[in-house]
Amino acid sequence: MIRTRNTKIAVIISSLLSCPAAMANEANDVFSLGEIVVSDQTGVKDIAINNTMTAEQIELIGAKTAADALDYVPGVHVAQSSKGEKFLTIQGFEQDKVLILLDGVPYYETNYGQLDLNQIPASIIAKIEVVKGASSVLYGPNGMGGVVNIITKKGQDGVSGDVQASFGQMGQNHESASLSLGKNGFSLFATVDHRGRDAMRMSNDFEPVLSDIRDKYGDLPKQMVVEDGGKRENSAYESTNIWVRGGYANESTELFASVFSLDSDRELPYNTRNNKVFSDFSSFADISEYKDTGMDLSGLHRVNDWLTVRALGYYHMHNDSYDSYSNPEKEVKLATSSFSDYTAGGALFTDMALADWNSLSLSVNFKNDVHKKKNVAYVDPDRSHAYERSQLDTISLAAEDTMTFGALNVVAGVAWHKQTVVEDRGNDAAPGEDGSDTLDPMLGMSYTFDNAGLVYGSIAQKTRFATFTEMYDDTGARHDIKPERNTSYTLGWKNDFSHKLLNSIDIGLFYHDVSDKIVSTYMPDPTDPGWDLEIYQNIGKSEFYGIEITTLSQLTENISLSLDYTYTHARNKSVDRDSDYFRDIPKDSVTAIVNWYQPWLDIDSNLRVRYRTDIMIDERSDEWESDTLTIDMGIKKSITPQLSAYVNLNNLLDESHYEGYGQPNEGRSYEVGVKYRF
Secondary structure, three states, rough: EOOOOOOOOOHHHHHHOOOOOOOOOOOOOOHHHHHHHHHHHOOOOHHHHHEEHHHHHHHHOOOEEEEHHHOOOOOOEEEEHHHHHEEEEOOEEHHHOEEEEOOOOOOOOOOOOOHHHHEEEEEEEEEEEEEEEEOOOOHOOOOOEEEEEEEEEOOEEEEEEEEEEEEOOOOOOEEEEEEEEEEOOEEOOOOOOOOEEEEOOOOOOOOOOOOOEEOOOOOOEEEEEEOOOOEEEOEEEEEEEEEEEEEEEOOOOOEEEEEEEEEEEEEEEOOEEEEEEOOOOOEEEEEEEEEEEEEEEEEEOOOOOOEEEEEEEEEEEEEEEEEEEEEOOOOOOOEEEEEEEEEEEEEEEEEEEEEOEEEEEEEEEEEEEEEEEEEEEEOOHHEEEEEEEEEEEEEEEEEEEEEEEOEEEEEEEEEEEEEEEEOOOOOOOOOOOOOEEEEEEEEEEEEEEEEOOEEEEEEEEEEEEHHHHEEEEOOOOOOOOOOOOEEEEEEEEEEOOOOOOOOOEEEEEEEEEEEEEEEEEEEEOOOEEEEEEEEEEEEEEEEEEEEEEEEEOOOOOOOEEEEEEEEEEEEEOOOOOOOOEEEOOOEEEEEEEEEEEOOOOEEEEEEEEEEEEEEEEEEEOOEEEOOOEEEEEEEEEEEOOEEEEEEEEEOOOOOOOOOOOOOOOEEOOOEEEEEEEO
């Protein structure tokens, strides 16, 4: 077992004692329809563990993307995949088991079931709501670990906007511009966001290690160092994101449309632990294209005092290209593997106030997922193939009822989901072939005491269907995979206090029991005795439980502190498992954010501390991070009412750790920028 060096606990204690974080008022430029889909029509927020991060909080921590912001949410941990993507875990669940929404619309790429959270710029975000455990049944399936709803900004009355630019080391740069227009109910919000870097700087404490090399094309050694520190090899990055939302709203009706283009290309930092090279694939690679484009349509109409109708429609396209090379120097281009996917769907909701004490919401969701993959092999043309097309259809019907009896709030819901394979790599599936359907009930209650806050509890059944990548093995054969199932339990208490040292507290206990878990297994390849085929099967079982504690304190008039603690017990109960543990799930996580406003200098400063323990990096090698400590800080100075300057310093201690298997973190870095509002 490999354990990284221990971090001094004294550093954490002194940091927590000397620091504070602002929980600012929520932004008013929120698109209400997406918020309504999440929680406002039902009482789900009162029966589940939930957290909200506003635009002001996101700006305070210097977040540039949704991934940056979500890493500060209790119970959430952000790591990095071998493909260079940022993804999250929530209470032990990987991102492909968490429903990610933008304004109530699901966002993911169809093959793996998740999207790079670095694709979503912070400049479009009004707030983020995270509901865990017993999230609403109205969303559809695939939210076993909960729902993350990213609510975007909308245009405000008049003309306003901002322009900002920043730079850092090794060519790091960030530029964005936003424009808001609004008059007589019509509004428009548009933003352009660009980020780039020539390379990523690694920590001075990084220690080079030997990477295992499996080379079936050339003559690379069986072990070699592919990363020697300093400037991270093959880590250039550039993205340009465009987001436009326009619409009309009055007292009874809202109509909005969004169009977007999220476009990036990046070199792929090499895995420091394990690499492989074949004639048509290599882990020495670049992502020459990673682009998401599409359109969302949203509508709401209040028919009368008791009936509201809401609708969503969307069409999203995802394209990415993976360029494989023969060695770290990229001397020979071996192949390009490309995805061209799309998701089209919609949802219809009716919200009915049946009585003063009872409201009922009904929903129907439908989505059509298409995955197309082609391969162009330059060295071995026999490994090339044109686009192969696969298609899934998913439909959900749901009902959720909220009943209020004085201080008692009861929420009951049920959802039926069905996923059907329509096309299998260009071949129509037989009628009813591999059709899976499930029934998910949910029940929760909360009770508000006069002086003792709110007590809540819930139980919910959740479904997650197999993705395209899990249905097919390395030979292209498709396997029938049943849906994963999770029974989720939540119990909690939250209260507001008048004492300045503790303004509010939220304590939540959670337990998840997952059955029919889809896990990868390895079987001998009959065509190659020295190689194993990766095949996914429903042989897994897992258990997650823990506690989340969130507190807010206004220490003085100008100093505030948020302090969060999460304990997660995550265990693999599957037969023939490689490990009892799961990757990228901290056992303990402590986050403290402090904000200090100095009125005489008109300066906002903040200190952010994250400490995490016992993070498994790889099951097979039993590699762990025993603990990680990250301390960041930011300072913003208002020069005029419109113009401000800021400095962000990240990883002040230059701590070295791994953010995922073979993916070392960025070392100490800085950012200097200016922002102009008009």
